[in-house]
Amino acid sequence: MKKVSILGSTGSIGTQSLEVCEKHGFEITALAAHSSIDTLENQARKFKPKYVGIYNENKYSELKKRLADTNIKILCGMDGLCKIASLEENDIVLNSVVGMVGLLPTLVAINSGKDVALANKETLVAGGKLVMSLANKKNVNIYPVDSEHSAIFQCLQGNKREQLNKIILTASGGPFYGYNYEQLKNVTKADALCHPNWDMGNKITIDSATLMNKGLEFIEAKWLFDLKPEQIEIIVHRQSVIHSAVEYKDFAVIAQLGVPDMKIPIQYALLYPDRVECPTKQLSLTDYGTLTFAKPDYETFKCLSTAIEAISRGGAFPCLINSANEEAVKAFLNDEIEFIQIGEIVSSVLEKFEYSNISGYDDVIKADRIAREFVKNTIS
Numbered sequence: 001m002k003k004v005s006i007l008g009s010t011g012s013i014g015t016q017s018l019e020v021c022e023k024h025g026f027e028i029t030a031l032a033a034h035s036s037i038d039t040l041e042n043q044a045r046k047f048k049p050k051y052v053g054i055y056n057e058n059k060y061s062e063l064k065k066r067l068a069d070t071n072i073k074i075l076c077g078m079d080g081l082c083k084i085a086s087l088e089e090n091d092i093v094l095n096s097v098v099g100m101v102g103l104l105p106t107l108v109a110i111n112s113g114k115d116v117a118l119a120n121k122e123t124l125v126a127g128g129k130l131v132m133s134l135a136n137k138k139n140v141n142i143y144p145v146d147s148e149h150s151a152i153f154q155c156l157q158g159n160k161r162e163q164l165n166k167i168i169l170t171a172s173g174g175p176f177y178g179y180n181y182e183q184l185k186n187v188t189k190a191d192a193l194c195h196p197n198w199d200m201g202n203k204i205t206i207d208s209a210t211l212m213n214k215g216l217e218f219i220e221a222k223w224l225f226d227l228k229p230e231q232i233e234i235i236v237h238r239q240s241v242i243h244s245a246v247e248y249k250d251f252a253v254i255a256q257l258g259v260p261d262m263k264i265p266i267q268y269a270l271l272y273p274d275r276v277e278c279p280t281k282q283l284s285l286t287d288y289g290t291l292t293f294a295k296p297d298y299e300t301f302k303c304l305s306t307a308i309e310a311i312s313r314g315g316a317f318p319c320l321i322n323s324a325n326e327e328a329v330k331a332f333l334n335d336e337i338e339f340i341q342i343g344e345i346v347s348s349v350l351e352k353f354e355y356s357n358i359s360g361y362d363d364v365i366k367a368d369r370i371a372r373e374f375v376k377n378t379i380s
């Protein structure tokens with residue numbers, strides 16, 4: 001039986017991953033979460049991992065106390081995440097933490113020769129070059145968990161990679177599809193947190209509303225599949241049934257479809273290349289009747305155009321806009337800024353900073369720090 005460690009086990013992807021692991025009888029080696037100790041304690045009692053990690057160090061002693069009657073070793077902080085990522089007994093590490101925090105554990109898992117099921121898109125946005133070159137060097141597989149990237153990965157099976165023309169990345173359009181810039185000025189936090197198709201954590205739900213999520217996925221796809229930016233087309237597909245598609249040299253287009261349920265891509269990443277029954281619903285195309293497609297509005301949704309410009313410029317720009325976005329979303333969720341300001345802040349990064357190179361992990365950390373300082377100074 002496969003041995004799996006899950007980083008970010010209490011989030012939306014983490015809990016669905018545990019459902020998939022339970023269905024297939026996988027052994028859970030370790031679980032880690034940011035700070036939700038109630039859920040983490042329950043998960044630990046149910047799945048009996050060897051290790052449990054808590055990122056927020058203030059929660060460490062409480063968690064240790066609660067699990068004192070078990071044999072589970074309790075770890076904390078970034079060291080804890082990295083220890084879990086490097087465990088010898090892991091067959092695969094599923095990384096579903098939110099944000100830049102996921103980068104170092106991903107690098108550690110790859111360095112330890114462990115395959116990674118990657119749901120943490122910021123990892124590839126901020127450190128795509130480092131992650132992919134280390135994975136190549138260590139001969140480690142990175143299985144995408146993000147539904148669009150899983151779709152592309154599935155569409156690439158059995159075909160020649162060099163005969164690929166382009167990929168077609170689908171976007172739901174989020175809750176504000178069809179809005180103009182004026183209308184975006186009046187949206188509330190409750191509006192932004194209400195996604196039409198997917199039930200997700202707060203950060204990614206806001207990213208879906210600004211379309212930053214699609215921008216991050218554009219960059220993620222570039223690294224995962226070694227593409228040029230001009231080989232990636234984004235289309236708005238409101239129903240989230242086609243999870244993405246690829247076009248080959250003969251203009252044949254192959255798409256992957258399914259109900260919008262993350263358990264399908266999670267299961268494919270954990271069981272690759274096997275396909276067995278998934279704990280979800282079957283797709284009924286006649287229930288949908290119509291599938292629609294449209295071009296995204298790059299002018300209104302500034303985050304999307306900014307992300308594409310950032311990866312086209314290269315260097316530290318993707319990392320800078322990602323960290324600026326993390327800070328801006330945090331400020332929006334804390335009611336410090338309006339929704340419309342997220343796009344304004346993120347796009348201003350392209351004007352404020354000069355090109356700088358990323359040659360190692362330290363460069364990523366430096367870019368992350370200056371982008372966050374820039375946003376904090378802009379807001380205050």
Ligand code: MN
Nearest residue numbers: 146147148217
């Ligand atoms: Mn996605």
